[in-house]
Amino acid sequence: MNAPASTCDATRPGTTGKSTTTPAGEVAVRLERVTKRFGSVLAVDGVDLDVHDGEFLTMLGPSGSGKTTMLRMIAGFELPTAGRILLHGEDVTEWPPFDRDVNTVFQDYALFPHMTVAKNIEYGLRVKKVGRAERKQRVDEALDVVRLGGFEERKPGQLSGGQRQRVALARALINRPRVLLLDEPLAALDRKLREEMQVELKHIQERVGITFVLVTHDQGEALTMSDRIAVFSAGRVEQVATPAEVYEHPTTPFVADFVGTSNLLSGEPATALLGDPAPVTIRPEKIRLGDAGETASDGEIAATGTIRDVLYLGSDTRYRVTVDAGAELIVDRQNLTVTSSDALTARGRPVVLLFRREHARPVTKSAPPPSEPGTTSSATTNPTEEDPDRGVTQ
Numbered sequence: 589m590n591a592p593a594s595t596c597d598a599t600r601p602g603t604t605g606k607s608t609t610t611p612a613g614e615v616a617v618r619l620e621r622v623t624k625r626f627g628s629v630l631a632v633d634g635v636d637l638d639v640h641d642g643e644f645l646t647m648l649g650p651s652g653s654g655k656t657t658m659l660r661m662i663a664g665f666e667l668p669t670a671g672r673i674l675l676h677g678e679d680v681t682e683w684p685p686f687d688r689d690v691n692t693v694f695q696d697y698a699l700f701p702h703m704t705v706a707k708n709i710e711y712g713l714r715v716k717k718v719g720r721a722e723r724k725q726r727v728d729e730a731l732d733v734v735r736l737g738g739f740e741e742r743k744p745g746q747l748s749g750g751q752r753q754r755v756a757l758a759r760a761l762i763n764r765p766r767v768l769l770l771d772e773p774l775a776a777l778d779r780k781l782r783e784e785m786q787v788e789l790k791h792i793q794e795r796v797g798i799t800f801v802l803v804t805h806d807q808g809e810a811l812t813m814s815d816r817i818a819v820f821s822a823g824r825v826e827q828v829a830t831p832a833e834v835y836e837h838p839t840t841p842f843v844a845d846f847v848g849t850s851n852l853l854s855g856e857p858a859t860a861l862l863g864d865p866a867p868v869t870i871r872p873e874k875i876r877l878g879d880a881g882e883t884a885s886d887g888e889i890a891a892t893g894t895i896r897d898v899l900y901l902g903s904d905t906r907y908r909v910t911v912d913a914g915a916e917l918i919v920d921r922q923n924l925t926v927t928s929s930d931a932l933t934a935r936g937r938p939v940v941l942l943f944r945r946e947h948a949r950p951v952t953k954s955a956p957p958p959s960e961p962g963t964t965s966s967a968t969t970n971p972t973e974e975d976p977d978r979g980v981t982q
Contacts, residue, residue: 614641614676616767616799617662622671624657624823631657633823634671639767639801641676644793646802646810649820650846656771658820659803663692663769676766690767691760695775697752699744699759705731706740709759716763730758733792750781754788761796770802774809786812807847811835819843835871841951844869849918851875853948857915861891867951872920874947877907878940889948891917891941895934905931909941917941 617639624632632654639645647655660666662673664685673681680688691712699708709730710723718726731737734754744752753773760768774782774789790813793800804810810817811831819826819834819842827834827843838844841852854867862868884890893911905926907919919941923931 615639615674616641616643616676617801618672618674618677619658619662620672620674622658622661622668622673624654624661624666625669630823632661632668635823635825637818637825637828639799641766641799642797644790644800644802644813644815646804646814646817647820648804648807648810648817648847650805653820654823655803655820659692659769659771659801662767662801663690664688689765690769691763691765692769692771693756693760693773695772697744697756697773699752699755701744704741704743705736705747705755708744708755709762711759712763726762727758730762733761733795734758735788748781749777750785750788753777753785757789757792761792761798765798767799767801770800772804773802774804774806782806782809783812789813811847817847819847821846837949838869838951841867841869844949844951849920851915851917852951853915857911857913860913861889861911861915862945862948868948869951870917870943870948872906872918874943875917875919876942877909877919877921878942880938880940882940882942884942887944887946888942889945893917893939893941895937895939898931898935900928900931907934907939909939911941 615638617637619635619637622632622635623630635654635658647658649655657666661668664680664683664687668681671681672679675688675690700711703711706727710727713723713726727740728737731740734757736751736754736758739747739751739755744755747755756773770789774785777785786809789800793813802809802813811834814831816828816830817834818828821842827839829837834843834847838847838850844850844852849872851870851872852867853861853870855865858868859865878890880892882890891911891913893909895907896910896916897908899906899908903923905921905923907921909917909919911917
């Protein structure tokens with residue numbers, strides 16, 4: 589069947605948010621009012637979303653936001669309670685996983701420990717009864733793509749975490765799916781290896797040219813690898829946009845608070861500083877820490893206050909400043925000349941915070957979930973409980 593003409597329903601509050609950049613090309617995955625309930629728990633709440641052919645899209649959100657359930661429905665491991673799922677224009681809502689032209693890379697990799705790397709990678713081809721010569725050729729191609737040539741005869745137990753992750757990726761790619769689904773594939777890796785694999789994954793996606801849909805709670809992964817990010821909360825999509833747009837122009841307080849660190853101002857403090865009580869967000873790196881008595885230049889806003897706490901982070905120092913206008917703001921400052929001892933002595937010092945008016949980005953309150961009576965949301969998220977430095981709301 590032919591896919592509907594619309595790209596997404598940006599007018600329905602609380603579903604897709606606003607996508608200001610939509611890649612051109614065929615729609616690989618289309619979600620139409622997709623809903624999933626587990627008894628009285630509403631896990632996914634009427635999501636509309638398009639993923640374009642060849643795009644790297646990340647579904648980002650905290651635990652319980654519905655992102656993994658959404659990925660499982662695209663794969664066919666769960667059936668939606670309502671709505672439709674289309675792959676390249678064809679309605680696959682009721683199709684079993686093996687009939688869908690998608691493959692999934694799981695968080696635990698799911699490698700067979702008794703098989704060699706080559707046997708693991710070719711497993712799907714053996715199930716499909718592909719001939720030995722073609723299997724060998726495609727295994728060699730897959731190993732080349734993930735840069736594991738020469739590892740054919742090793743067992744998973746003889747590989748590092750990053751190498752096992754690449755074997756799982758090669759096993760998924762060898763079947764030549766049109767869409768690859770990745771369920772937090774880097775979560776088990778240490779930080780340094782995870783950062784290396786983020787770059788590697790993006791390079792592989794660009795090389796093979798197929799659609800990647802990644803699920804993660806890690807904002808760094810989403811910002812590093814994605815063409816676009818869909819931010820999930822309470823089973824809905826708050827915003828769909830490029831990484832830069834999500835970070836620089838968050839459309840809701842949740843997005844501003846969850847993606848990176850943000851200062852959220854509203855009410856009396858916002859009126860005192862900006863002349864308007866409407867909620868705004870200001871990123872900590874956009875605020876300049878000045879000495880007491882320093883005046884604002886043209887276009888700058890000045891806020892007097894006192895440094896309440898200091899957190900030395902190595903390359904940067906994070907200051908928590910109690911502002912006389914009645915708010916607490918976080919300021920990040922690069923340590924070009926400051927040492928750890930210098931930074932820590934700043935506690936209790938009066939300062940002036942200066943930022944440009946255009947860096948106070950307006951945000952709108954998220955619409956309440958359109959849940960039915962007797963239905964509870966699966967989301968239990970308050971991002972500031974996970975990271976006390978992520979977001980200061982006034």
